[in-house]
Amino acid sequence: MTPTLLPTSIVGSLPKPSWLAQPETLWSPWNLQGDDLAEGRRDALRIAVHEQTNREIDIISDGEQTRQHFVTTFIEHLNGVDFEKRETVRIRDRYDASVPTVVGAVSRGEPVFADDAKFLRQQTDQPIKWALPGPMTMIDTLYDGYYKSREKLAWEFAAVLNQEARDLEAAGVDIIQFDEPAFNVFFDEMTDWGIATLERAAEGLRAETAVHICYGYGITANNDWKATLGSEWRQYGESFPLLQQSTIDIVSLECHNSGVPMDLLELIRGKKVMLGAIDVANETIETPEEVSDTLRKVLRFVDSDKLIPSTNCGMAPFSRDVALGKLSALSAGTSIVREELSVASS
Numbered sequence: 001m002t003p004t005l006l007p008t009s010i011v012g013s014l015p016k017p018s019w020l021a022q023p024e025t026l027w028s029p030w031n032l033q034g035d036d037l038a039e040g041r042r043d044a045l046r047i048a049v050h051e052q053t054n055r056e057i058d059i060i061s062d063g064e065q066t067r068q069h070f071v072t073t074f075i076e077h078l079n080g081v082d083f084e085k086r087e088t089v090r091i092r093d094r095y096d097a098s099v100p101t102v103v104g105a106v107s108r109g110e111p112v113f114a115d116d117a118k119f120l121r122q123q124t125d126q127p128i129k130w131a132l133p134g135p136m137t138m139i140d141t142l143y144d145g146y147y148k149s150r151e152k153l154a155w156e157f158a159a160v161l162n163q164e165a166r167d168l169e170a171a172g173v174d175i176i177q178f179d180e181p182a183f184n185v186f187f188d189e190m191t192d193w194g195i196a197t198l199e200r201a202a203e204g205l206r207a208e209t210a211v212h213i214c215y216g217y218g219i220t221a222n223n224d225w226k227a228t229l230g231s232e233w234r235q236y237g238e239s240f241p242l243l244q245q246s247t248i249d250i251v252s253l254e255c256h257n258s259g260v261p262m263d264l265l266e267l268i269r270g271k272k273v274m275l276g277a278i279d280v281a282n283e284t285i286e287t288p289e290e291v292s293d294t295l296r297k298v299l300r301f302v303d304s305d306k307l308i309p310s311t312n313c314g315m316a317p318f319s320r321d322v323a324l325g326k327l328s329a330l331s332a333g334t335s336i337v338r339e340e341l342s343v344a345s346s
């Protein structure tokens with residue numbers, strides 16, 4: 001099979017159906033329990049696959065229908081973390097949240113998402129992608145009452161993530177994505193051990209690996225933070241040179257409607273780029289022309305065989321109509337640029 005030029009993908013979440021969880025709410029609790037919940041999650045995953053396929057998304061993911069939260073749902077399945085014992089910490093230096101406590105050595109018993117990934121594999125012949133939290137973002141979402149060292153805990157989580165990633169690969173996942181929004185905040189730690197622990201999480205995989213770094217969902221705390229960043233957001237300038245030298249294959253980043261200067265993409269030349277061409281902080285559905293315009297500009301810095309048009313971040317807080325409209329805009333905008341590239345090369 002000839003690989004599709006400019007394969008499209010979504011970063012992560014899609015809205016959940018109202019029978020599964022409270023709609024248009026980030027991290028909303030489940031409306032079902034027990035076996036009903038397990039069945040409901042799978043039905044929602046089927047719908048997510050169907051909607052992505054109908055709208056010609058090429059790399060299919062589960063739309064995070066199997067997760068309540070992109071970090072804590074994974075941690076819930078690990079040993080050493082007490083979800084009853086809560087402390088308030090500051091997340092990514094931005095907002096306070098009540099979080100679980102690390103009370104002992106962290107480890108993973110059973111695989112967490114392997115069965116869900118196998119189920120996703122059965123639903124489509126297209127390439128599939130699965131997202132896990134990155135080590136630095138995991139430690140930033142917990143209170144550590146045991147290791148008393150962010151670095152030590154990150155290395156422990158990296159080993160656990162590597163076990164999980166190998167199981168996902170065995171389940172047939174083609175791309176394993178690590179979500180590391182913390183790389184846009186903690187530059188010294190990222191340089192000292194953040195990239196190294198991410199590489200440890202991805203070690204020895206045959207599947208392609210991706211790292212997603214964004215400015216977050218369109219929630220108030222993130223929007224307020226963005227307002228302080230000035231007209232040019234240069235945070236990627238810290239991570240990109242390190243990632244360019246790293247073992248990670250794909251860098252997923254926020255671009256459309258953001259303050260990220262596109263010339264920063266030059267710093268990851270040679271890597272595949274999952275490029276955010278859809279704004280997730282704004283309900284207005286992009287026109288295909290707005291999407292194609294962003295992709296065209298980006299192609300000055302990214303080779304066309306390395307560009308994966310995508311969303312800026314997850315779309316869980318949107319209504320289904322808005323999210324699905326944005327998927328259609330992503331495909332339609334990408335088609336325009338594919339057509340231009342094929343004319344140019346013929």
Ligand SMILES: [Zn+2]
Binds near residue numbers: 011213214215217312
């Ligand atoms: Zn994101």
